[in-house]
Amino acid sequence: MRVLITGGGGFLGQKLACALGQSGRLRGQKIAALTLADIAAPACPDMPFPVTGVACNVAAAGDVQTLMAQPFDVIFHLAAIVSGQAEADFDLGLQVNLFGTLHLLQAARAAGNCPVVVYASSIAAHGGEEPEVIVDGVELNPQTSYGTQKVMGELLLNDMSRRGMVDGRGLRLPTVSIRPGRANAAASSFMSSIFRDTMQGDTSNCPVAKDYPIYHTAPRTVIANLIHAANLDGAAFGPNRCINLPGRSDTVAEMIAAMTCVAGAEPANRITWNPDPTIQAIVKGWRGHVRPEKAQRLGFVTDASFADTVRWFLADDIAKAS
């Protein structure tokens, strides 16, 4: 069982690698080797199996072909240009999010072993003419270039799965909060930083109103769902391999209240409230309420509370780092 994670240097890639290291198994088999690929060669945590960090620009077909010259059995495709950056640079988003996915899927097809491909799509797939509460089976009408490129990748994944070239599974990730590390160019970056940074003594700005609803999920839960997606039988997904992942719908105010319960009153006082029209324009096109019934039937999970998320953040990302 050879496993590849693209975007392996990102926080999800690193957490996924650690989770695979802890279990040592995937799809009922022992993991023999793990490759972490990213634009710069990622750090390789200690594992009970060999781990290799590889520098690979997925926008370059040759890079991807070299990376995948030896077939993988399971591929987690997490590499992407995030929403804010893809909105600012249309062509870069196309190169990485659309062509990167195409290169990866073509290399997986060329390997000839019909590998399992777990594809990180996004709840940003939704917006525009869709209903306020997203149910399964509504026409995707993304209102960002990032969301558009993610959905184009979904379609390719579905078609190549139908043709038996790959065994794809696409997950539309809710906003992952609380994301560790530093703020990034994702329009959703504030949905982590107003908790992460303020709990560590810094100020952080919230660019939207307190009643803005966020459809979110904790890093621990996303990792569990990514691994669950790999373990499932592909046929269980039916003709459409791409699903809305479970998440929680909470307003910014509700999430702050949960943080206050766990971490006291100080962090919330460090949040500033300056509206940002650019970020608002992007995130107001998203949806805060989703009923992911197909994913629930398939056994994907969600968080019981945002208070859990705060506790996990303190345990996983602060206690370990200090």
Added chain:
Amino acid sequence: MRVLITGGGGFLGQKLACALGQSGRLRGQKIAALTLADIAAPACPDMPFPVTGVACNVAAAGDVQTLMAQPFDVIFHLAAIVSGQAEADFDLGLQVNLFGTLHLLQAARAAGNCPVVVYASSIAAHGGEEPEVIVDGVELNPQTSYGTQKVMGELLLNDMSRRGMVDGRGLRLPTVSIRPGRANAAASSFMSSIFRDTMQGDTSNCPVAKDYPIYHTAPRTVIANLIHAANLDGAAFGPNRCINLPGRSDTVAEMIAAMTCVAGAEPANRITWNPDPTIQAIVKGWRGHVRPEKAQRLGFVTDASFADTVRWFLADDIAKAS
């Protein structure tokens, strides 16, 4: 007003050119020049304005850039690899249907005049997990590579329209019947040939059962709808620029009965009934019943009867050719 038709050598491209020649106007303005582009330089019918036929492989970015070096005001993008061929050759379909559309839209963006782009998508966008009767707003789940590539183009068109790069309008065409000329590699080819060929004294095979429902439209009606799409204000489409076009739902048996009413009993006797599993596998993924309410609100039209279609075919394609 400079107009471009890709796929200008095809039967729809040629009929569209003739219709533009007859009216001489588009979007309230006089047409100054028309360019017909296709893989081989198309025939140029006599027009009240200059018409140029250009050989252009849309899969080659350079070809498209050369073609579009001088900006067009309205572009009808009809060029495509049809369903049967895109299913037989995955990479060719990607090159022409996905990359060809990308090249065209990028060249239209580079022109800097935000041209109107009328994009021919297909009812093959639908299938898989969608309901038996298609209504507006259902998640597209194409079950062919052709349908997949068409939907990927729709997403790109929507995103580039949202960004103001082009002013796109995407129409999911029903099966166009009765298509003149010869049988082609479209899986739907029989939906024309069992009428066209038998009315001209030849035999023709029907690979599906008599109760198979076809969502179809006449060439005259499609041409009227393509021109209507160009004439509309883009904002009328809302955030989703791509719509299901109106058509008629008739079974094969009902369409044959209409032909018999107009053309007598002989043609129907020339139909053979040998099932074809390859064609069935493709067309059974399509949908025979659609409620295109958004398109109807926007003023797109359908045929009153298939008997009209038969009469129009005899008048437009047989009488003129003989």
